[in-house]
Amino acid sequence: MAHRHVTVSAGEKITKGTDGKLNVPDNPIIPYIEGDGTGIDIWKASVRVFDAAVGKVYGGKRRISWMEVYAGEKAFGMFRDSLGERAWLPNETVDAFLEYLVGIKGPLTTPVSGPIRSLNVALRQLLDLYVCLRPVRYFQGVPSPVKRPEDVDVAIFRENCEDLYAGIEWMTGTSDCDRFRRFLLNDMGVDKVRFPESSSFAVKPISREGSQRLIKAAIEYALRNRRKSVTIVHKGNIMKFTDGAFREWGYEVATSLFRQQVVTEREALILDSLDRKPSLSIEEIARLLEPGYDLMSPRQQEAAHNEICSALSLQATHGAGKWKKFLVVRDSVADITFQQVLSRPKEFDVIAAMNLEGDLLSELLAAQVGGIGIAPGANINYETGHAIFEATHGTAPKYANLNKVNPGSVILSGVMMLEYMGWQESADLITRAIDRTIGQKLVTYDFERVMQGATLLTCSGFADALINNMN
Ligand SMILES: NC(=O)C1=CN([C@@H]2O[C@H](COP(=O)(O)OP(=O)(O)OC[C@H]3O[C@@H](n4cnc5c(N)ncnc54)[C@H](OP(=O)(O)O)[C@@H]3O)[C@@H](O)[C@H]2O)C=CC1
Ligand SMILES: O=C(O)CCC(=O)C(=O)O
Numbered sequence: 453m454a455h456r457h458v459t460v461s462a463g464e465k466i467t468k469g470t471d472g473k474l475n476v477p478d479n480p481i482i483p484y485i486e487g488d489g490t491g492i493d494i495w496k497a498s499v500r501v502f503d504a505a506v507g508k509v510y511g512g513k514r515r516i517s518w519m520e521v522y523a524g525e526k527a528f529g530m531f532r533d534s535l536g537e538r539a540w541l542p543n544e545t546v547d548a549f550l551e552y553l554v555g556i557k558g559p560l561t562t563p564v565s566g567p568i569r570s571l572n573v574a575l576r577q578l579l580d581l582y583v584c585l586r587p588v589r590y591f592q593g594v595p596s597p598v599k600r601p602e603d604v605d606v607a608i609f610r611e612n613c614e615d616l617y618a619g620i621e622w623m624t625g626t627s628d629c630d631r632f633r634r635f636l637l638n639d640m641g642v643d644k645v646r647f648p649e650s651s652s653f654a655v656k657p658i659s660r661e662g663s664q665r666l667i668k669a670a671i672e673y674a675l676r677n678r679r680k681s682v683t684i685v686h687k688g689n690i691m692k693f694t695d696g697a698f699r700e701w702g703y704e705v706a707t708s709l710f711r712q713q714v715v716t717e718r719e720a721l722i723l724d725s726l727d728r729k730p731s732l733s734i735e736e737i738a739r740l741l742e743p744g745y746d747l748m749s750p751r752q753q754e755a756a757h758n759e760i761c762s763a764l765s766l767q768a769t770h771g772a773g774k775w776k777k778f779l780v781v782r783d784s785v786a787d788i789t790f791q792q793v794l795s796r797p798k799e800f801d802v803i804a805a806m807n808l809e810g811d812l813l814s815e816l817l818a819a820q821v822g823g824i825g826i827a828p829g830a831n832i833n834y835e836t837g838h839a840i841f842e843a844t845h846g847t848a849p850k851y852a853n854l855n856k857v858n859p860g861s862v863i864l865s866g867v868m869m870l871e872y873m874g875w876q877e878s879a880d881l882i883t884r885a886i887d888r889t890i891g892q893k894l895v896t897y898d899f900e901r902v903m904q905g906a907t908l909l910t911c912s913g914f915a916d917a918l919i920n921n922m923n
């Protein structure tokens with residue numbers, strides 16, 4: 453790769469072997485983006501924590517060679533593209549993440565107004581990092597707005613390349629928007645746009661491939677980590693061919709690729725009712741499954757029968773209570789899900805959601821365990837091995853350069869990165885240090901303002917406390 457601004461560090465590349473596993477050398481080169489706004493303070497603090505943990509655990513045998521790559525405001529001041537225009541996301545940054553496989557980044561600003569599209573989303577799309585994994589768990593002692601934050605232990609698999617985040621939209625009043633409106637109204641015969649002349653439009657692409665690779669990854673994660681359920685979140689009652697299809701394709705992948713390891717919630721209901729009363733007829737099971745069965749049309753009743761027969765065909769492998777050992781795959785409509793992750797979080801284990809709903813759900817869940825100051829994330833393509841780890845929060849510009857905010861989210865994203873690299877011991881050391889430090893009530897402003905008897909630390913002070921607690 454021809455680098456113009458990036459200085460390649462001494463070290464070796466992480467690669468992906470033919471066996472599908474990562475080959476991680478003892479001195480891997482890891483590209484990082486510091487980030488805009490608070491990113492600068494957070495990165496400075498976080499990198500010290502990573503290096504201290506790796507140094508403590510491996511005593512110099514292993515060491516990360518950090519390689520700075522540029523995006524956002526920092527890149528804008530440095531780079532020009534081939535036409536001499538300033539560049540927010542230079543090619544060599546994208547190339548570095550492609551070449552070195554695993555990287556980490558701080559937050560990047562996306563102004564709501566103006567033409568600049570999200571650099572964060574662009575990176576995910578350019579590297580096809582189709583999974584945004586956001587595990588949400590509670591650290592004892594963290595102040596929370598709910599009564600039992602310890603009940604939250606959810607891994608969110610958010611689809612990362614499609615949905616309304618694809619950025620396919622047109623502003624009202626532009627000629628492209630006029631063309632699109634005419635196409636909708638004239639060619640497609642759409643007559644449901646309430647105010648066509650003044651509407652802006654967006655397109656929401658949801659594909660079978662995109663949905664299935666995401667849901668497959670969620671199921672594999674759930675099986676690997678012995679989780680009990682995967683909940684597919686959608687708004688399929690309203691958006692039939694996007695959200696509804698996401699749900700459908702999810703069940704398809706669950707029951708075709710993982711048949712001997714999963715049971716759907718409805719299959720479990722059918723099998724359980726028969727386990728409890730083996731003499732039940734198909735019609736009696738149908739009445740238990742569908743309380744409105746007798747009011748259904750003959751076609752709907754036939755569909756219910758077919759569903760029951762298909763579940764009963766699993767009796768040899770799943771019947772007589774065997775299904776209880778299997779991973780349950782179920783689905784839930786988005787609006788009720790937003791209530792239930794708050795009121796009954798224990799019922800959620802792994803969630804598979806489309807891009808927008810996954811983004812929103814991850815913040816709602818993070819709020820319950822102390823906020824986005826400690827909510828980590830990873831953008832991953834499990835086929836190519838490419839991964840960029842990043843916090844859930846943004847650049848919080850009002851706190852930029854104040855050495856104030858919580859670096860926990862980037863630090864925990866780094867923990868995920870170390871786990872991904874197989875450097876589990878160093879990941880565990882950081883997690884234990886976070887547990888201990890919060891237990892000692894040594895916290896940044898976001899926790900201190902709602903925590904009785906806490907000591908207020910700066911961003912860098914929190915990193916120092918973590919390093920002191922690494923033993
Ligand atoms: N992946 C990324 O890079 C992301 C980038 N963004 C971008 O960031 C910019 C700002 O977005 P905005 O909507 O204000 O959201 P932010 O997440 O940047 O900030 C919102 C609020 O969250 C709290 N917060 C954020 N980070 C921390 C932290 N590290 N420690 C403690 N509290 C924190 C602060 O709350 P309080 O005021 O209560 O102290 C802050 O005011 C936008 O341009 C947006 O597009 C947004 C999300 C993700
Ligand atoms: O890219 C951005 O500016 C915001 C993206 C975001 O909120 C997210 O991916 O969680």
Ligand SMILES: [Mg+2]
Binds near residue numbers: 811812844
């Ligand atoms: Mg977000």
